[in-house]
Amino acid sequence: MKEVTLKQIAENLGISITTVSKALKDYPDVSKKTKTLVKQEAKKLRYKPNVFAVNLRTRESKTVGLIIPEVVHHFFSSVINGIIEQAEKKGYLVIILQSNESYKLEKKQVDLLISKRVDGIMISLANKTVDISHLKRVKELEVPLVMFDKISKLMDCSKIIINDREAAYTATKHLIDSGCKRIAHFRGALLPQNSIDRFLGYKKALEDHGITYDSSLVYICENVDYEDGINAAKKLLEDHDDVDGIFAITDLAAIGAISVFNERGIRVPDDISIMGFSNWFVSSAITPSLSTVDQPGYEMGVKTFKLLYKEMKARRKNKEFEPKTVELETRLIKRNST
């Protein structure tokens, strides 16, 4: 398609480019008649204003980037919901990239967003990410950056998190308070900080309540999903017959476990109690309904963009910005699985 410019419209009408530009933007100092003429001509020529380029005055693209491990996951899609709603309110568009938990892809996506001149980047790390030099580069280039949920402690930037260790401690303590004495843990992969912290919270709760930690009761759920929960539950039933409680790293894994127990006639919570994590709405719909920890996804999205916006605003005004870490509240939700 041939590109139509302001110049062409101006030439066709025999007026100045400035007048055309002002007419299209509805400036008060252009007559109504001229505005109508210009708009008709623009429509006729199929003129499209070019605002995708970096705004030359403000040097802003009004576009931000979001890198997220996966989009098909209730927690992450809630975060996306919070981010895009908040961004739109402030006049920013969001480019969303999915790292599929791959470090290599995440690195490539960070470079891509930088080269696309986004005004800021929001990221939740892939499970495989250890080296954070790609994020250090974002910082060096002075591109505003906020990490959320899966963060790196080594990175000096704004972060929106929950206190995973404390929340996991509370969840495990709830199982202990309900009378459980042999508590298994379905944990996530070895690297992500939130997976480590939830494991440590579980361990600490056992120790504080006189229960000896037994590493054979810890099962790794690499993708923390429904299938992983099914497999871990099956393995647990083969390995141990005395476990009376499970703290699962996600509701998905917990629901997988419940489906195995339902199938085999093992009664939840009479024979075994189960705690999830995240408070996915389905957790209240299954039988028995699942006790869990509420992890505020939508709120995390809103706060992530708000913090990024603050940094972008400071950068625009050439002001110093001190990175902040915001910790969101979690809540223990008691239902019928414990």
Added chain:
Amino acid sequence: MKEVTLKQIAENLGISITTVSKALKDYPDVSKKTKTLVKQEAKKLRYKPNVFAVNLRTRESKTVGLIIPEVVHHFFSSVINGIIEQAEKKGYLVIILQSNESYKLEKKQVDLLISKRVDGIMISLANKTVDISHLKRVKELEVPLVMFDKISKLMDCSKIIINDREAAYTATKHLIDSGCKRIAHFRGALLPQNSIDRFLGYKKALEDHGITYDSSLVYICENVDYEDGINAAKKLLEDHDDVDGIFAITDLAAIGAISVFNERGIRVPDDISIMGFSNWFVSSAITPSLSTVDQPGYEMGVKTFKLLYKEMKARRKNKEFEPKTVELETRLIKRNST
């Protein structure tokens, strides 16, 4: 932040802008030594290449827009997954906007994407959308456009759909084949085409099998979600005591209904059979597991981008493009709720 240009790097090193540009792009006709010098200087000055602007040679932004009614819905997040994966493979970034089922917002978002110069637009309509002049404008401006799932029959553009009427017919027939004689329908809002088509498929199946259609058995689930399913099921139990089957427009609504029946001791499928729609993975995890129609979200996303890509390619080469409608296969999935 002050903008660093190729010119500054060239001036600092006393070489030409062309050489700087070539060095940064690793052209073979620039010496290794010069490349190193240029790259060091670029790093020192925090130079960022500007590729966010429309590429002047190809007139492409390599960015496409996606407008979707909601992101926190398993079907739609699966579509997003398919779209962004496919787009990234072809070197395109995706801006995602959520219309929240609002016509007004959807219209604004279409204008915004046009003004941002995206190379193409993918859209699933909001429930409230009747007037499609905003989409006709996309067409007039020759911006490639693909509609998916919730489409408008009045719009002449490419579409990726399923045969909702046929799929609903099959689902209802499955209830009839299982012995149901009084079948209720939890339908969606009145406007969306897929909601209309699923209703018509339900009605036709009844008529073809000698069952009189009774409009009092049709309940509207405005948001087709879990809460809607709960409310419709409660209302149904108040209104009728002879219903022995339900065809719900989504798995979510069906699962809401199951939770009501479980709570009240009504046995599924012995007292009442339930069919869902979409084959959300949770539908196999609940008790009883839900019979449903598989609606391929991920595949719909992949096909939507592929079709958009074809149109963008044709447009780039100034070739004619004939809009296509692709109908994806659905599958009846029999589980324990029927």
